[in-house]
Amino acid sequence: MPTFRPIPIRRAATAALAGAMLLALLPAASTLAAPHAPPEVRAAEWQVLAQMNRLRASHGLKPLRMAGGVRQVARERSRSMKNKSYFSHTSPAGVDAGDLLRRRSVQNHFWGENIGWAKYVNLEDGPGAMVDWWKDSSGHRYNMLYKDYNYAGIGIAKDGAETFYTIVFANQRDHTPPVAGLVNTQSRATVAATNGPKAVTIRWWGRDRALSAGTAGLRGFMVQYRPLDGRWRTLRSLTRTRQLTMELPRGSHLFRVRAVDNKGNRGDWMRSRTVDIN
Numbered sequence: 001m002p003t004f005r006p007i008p009i010r011r012a013a014t015a016a017l018a019g020a021m022l023l024a025l026l027p028a029a030s031t032l033a034a035p036h037a038p039p040e041v042r043a044a045e046w047q048v049l050a051q052m053n054r055l056r057a058s059h060g061l062k063p064l065r066m067a068g069g070v071r072q073v074a075r076e077r078s079r080s081m082k083n084k085s086y087f088s089h090t091s092p093a094g095v096d097a098g099d100l101l102r103r104r105s106v107q108n109h110f111w112g113e114n115i116g117w118a119k120y121v122n123l124e125d126g127p128g129a130m131v132d133w134w135k136d137s138s139g140h141r142y143n144m145l146y147k148d149y150n151y152a153g154i155g156i157a158k159d160g161a162e163t164f165y166t167i168v169f170a171n172q173r174d175h176t177p178p179v180a181g182l183v184n185t186q187s188r189a190t191v192a193a194t195n196g197p198k199a200v201t202i203r204w205w206g207r208d209r210a211l212s213a214g215t216a217g218l219r220g221f222m223v224q225y226r227p228l229d230g231r232w233r234t235l236r237s238l239t240r241t242r243q244l245t246m247e248l249p250r251g252s253h254l255f256r257v258r259a260v261d262n263k264g265n266r267g268d269w270m271r272s273r274t275v276d277i278n
Contacts, residue, residue, distance in 0.1 A: 037075065037156070040123050045071070045154040047127035048165065052144050052152075055135055059145055062212040069106035070153030070170050073097055077115070078157035078164040087117050087164075097168050108170040112143045116165040123158065130165050143169055150174075150211040173263060174216035180206030180259035181270040197247035198277050204242055206259040206267075216263040224269075228252035250277045 037045070046066070053063035077100070080091050090096045097113045100106075116130045134140035143149070149169040157164045183203040208218040223236040223244065228251065235244060238260060256272040 041156050041158065044123040044127050045156050048131060048154045048156070048167065049152065051128050051131040052167070055131065055144060056212075061145060061147055062210055064149060064152040064169070064212060065176055067106075067151035067153055067170065067172060067175070069104060070101070070108075070111075070151055070168050070172075071155060072153065073100040073104060073106060074153040074155030074166040074168040075157070076100055076155065077113070077166040077168065078155040081115070081117075081164045081166075082157040082159045082162070087115070089113055089115065097166075101168075101170075106170075108172050110148075110171050112146070112149065112169040114140045114143050114165075114167045114169075118163045118165070120161050121163065123156070123163070126156075126163055126165070143167070148213045150213045171213060174208075174211055174214050174261065175263070175265060176209050176211065177265045177267040178206060178208040178218055178259035178261045179267050179270070180204060180221055180257045182255060182257055182273040184273065197249050199245055199247050200253075200275055200277070201243055201245040202255050202273070202275070204257040206242075206257070208259070208261045216261040216265065219260045219262045222258050222260065222266075224256050226254050228254065228274075232256075248275065248277050252276050 049064065049066055056063060074097075077097055080095075081087055084092060086092060098111060101108060101111060114134055116133065118126050118130060121129060131144075134144060144167075146169070148171055151170045151172050153168045153170075155166045155168075181204060183205065202223075204221060204223070206218060206221055208216060220238040220240045221236065221242075222234065222238065224232045225235050225246075226232045235246070253275045254272045255275065256269050258269045259267040
């Protein structure tokens with residue numbers, strides 16, 4: 001028979017919240033990747049996040065985003081419980097998620113943790129069942145629905161019939177890159193030229209992906225251009241406008257755009273658009 005055991009949460013929060021309080025002010029964001037996990041475990045971790053975000057959406061809240069450094073700590077917590085045969089927010093050596101966040105220089109303003117244990121439950125069914133158990137516990141539910149968390153890390157460790165689940169919640173500075181793209185990027189634009197260059201207007205869109213809290217906001221765009229047989233050159237290094245007009249000679253020309261937010265996060269260069277001048 002399946003067995004579940006979620007236990008009361010460890011919550012770290014600002015002094016404005018009731019209950020046990022801890023404020024963790026840490027250095028800049030970690031760039032460490034989460035430790036390796038088998039594909040089925042990674043998939044189950046994402047399922048926990050998806051199930052939790054469905055719960056948040058049903059309450060009008062924005063989703064939490066997976067953060068690599070926080071995920072690494074969550075995995076370490078679950079593996080510690082599995083390897084050392086305990087089930088607690090603190091290891092036998094007295095180490096908790098906050099200690100691990102500090103050791104790994106994972107920036108956060110405050111953090112919280114849900115842990116859970118399941119037996120004889122497979123990884124396909126476990127994530128949904130565990131989130132259901134957590135949401136029926138007021139403390140665990142509070143963490144999952146707390147509007148001032150914006151990132152989370154999910155770590156799962158499986159040992160035979162037993163599976164350990166950890167969610168570490170965090171309020172971090174925005175480190176999610178914004179997105180941008182050129183209008184009509186799916187098709188080539190052909191412009192008929194009479195004599196000499198032709199004036200062409202290029203348009204683009206962009207947004208900063210919203211967090212539950214602390215969204216940096218869009219700062220502007222970088223726009224580049226190159227002839228088909230040439231190199232990329234920057235037309236706008238940081239502009240808030242969403243179009244430009246320039247004269248192009250006969251031939252094929254490519255444009256691309258990326259967005260930058262107010263914390264300096266840069267999105268990927270999006271698919272370029274080709275303009276043919278005949």
